Amino acid sequence: MTQPDHLSGIRTFYDAVAVDYAARFHDELDAKPLDRAMLTAFAELVRHAGGGPVADLGCGPGRVTAHLQGLGLSAHGVDLSPEMVALARRTHPGLRFEEGTMTDLDRPDGTLSGIVTWHSIIHTPDDLLPQLFAEFHRLLVTGGHALFAFQIGDEPIYLDRPLGHKVSLDFHRRQPEFVAELLAEAGLPVQARLSREPDDRGMETTPQAFLLSRKE
Template identity: 60%
Template sequence: MTEPDFLQTTRASYDTVADDYAEHARDMLATRPLDRGMLDAFAESVLADGGGPVVDIGCGPGQVAAHLAGRGLSVSGIDLSPQMIAAARRDYPGLRFEVGSMTDLDLPDGGLAGALAWYSTIHLPTELLPGVFAEFHRVLAPGGRLLLGFQVGDEPRHRTEAYGKALSLVFHRRRPERVAELLAEAGLALQAQLVREAHDDGVEKTPQAFLLAVKGGKP
């Protein structure tokens, strides 16, 4: 099967800036207490349910997976970019990271206590979200938790440069209520959501959304 163009360009772009991004992102959570709060709520929910394997899907250079490991989760990461995975393995050698795609997860049915997609669905065309959310549902155990992070908005942004290097990345900004609807259609019930304003460091341009959902049953 021919790989979609957006996957090729996304992989190539992140390969190009992997080391720069790893350096930039390493301490980002330290200045974002609300983001940490959602990650910690996700971790506590998984542990309260008995724990189990968690996968950071689109883990980048691994800093969020490392944060979750520090909160007691058994976490690993996958990412489309081999260079991002190389950076994650270098910086967090105690965790397992593998190359993979959320559009075709190499994971067994119902094997995860939790899944994280932290600013990784943002590069997916909207028409692919139902299929990807169905994949998330497939790999989660009943009662498993999913946490999403993404930018809020209505129009995509195309970025052609970062860290002084040429790339091509489309950032799909979305409305939380629409994402929640798509999650529900995939059998993932919304448990909590947080929308915060853009951070004042000049990097963020729009509000940021975080949705915590659960597979089946009551939240």
């Protein structure tokens, strides 16, 4: 799949905010037991199916990649932002991180036992989601699992000058039913789902969704 034009804006945004973003969110999983529960369930399913490599796509500073590794998975991270990748490598020197896109990983079919996109499909336009999910289906082994986290809503959020940086970006909010339907069409039917309200620390403004899929 060729790289869509919108990716340059995403790269610029996250290169600019990388250091401040990592500082603000480095321990966010500590206060989110439901989020951790979905990651734990995902890890158990991957291990039960025989293990194998797991890709954290849109890994940012690597906090979820490290959490997955701590759950006993062979996890590595991929991110569009060179600054995020460099930061992840410094913070987690024992793990593998590489620059790349979710839409064009250039890997053989069936080479991943699991895929995690932790709030990273939120920058993919609706019309590109079917292609993206088809790529995930191609990369996963039969019986492999994918875990998606995203914001629930009907309209995108436009974030301007976050953390004092002169950048802006759209964040796509979606209904879980819409994403689940597209996943099913791509051969990745949803096996479990969780929706929760925003956390009470003020770091979220919208409900959050988590979908766990399995490749048929």
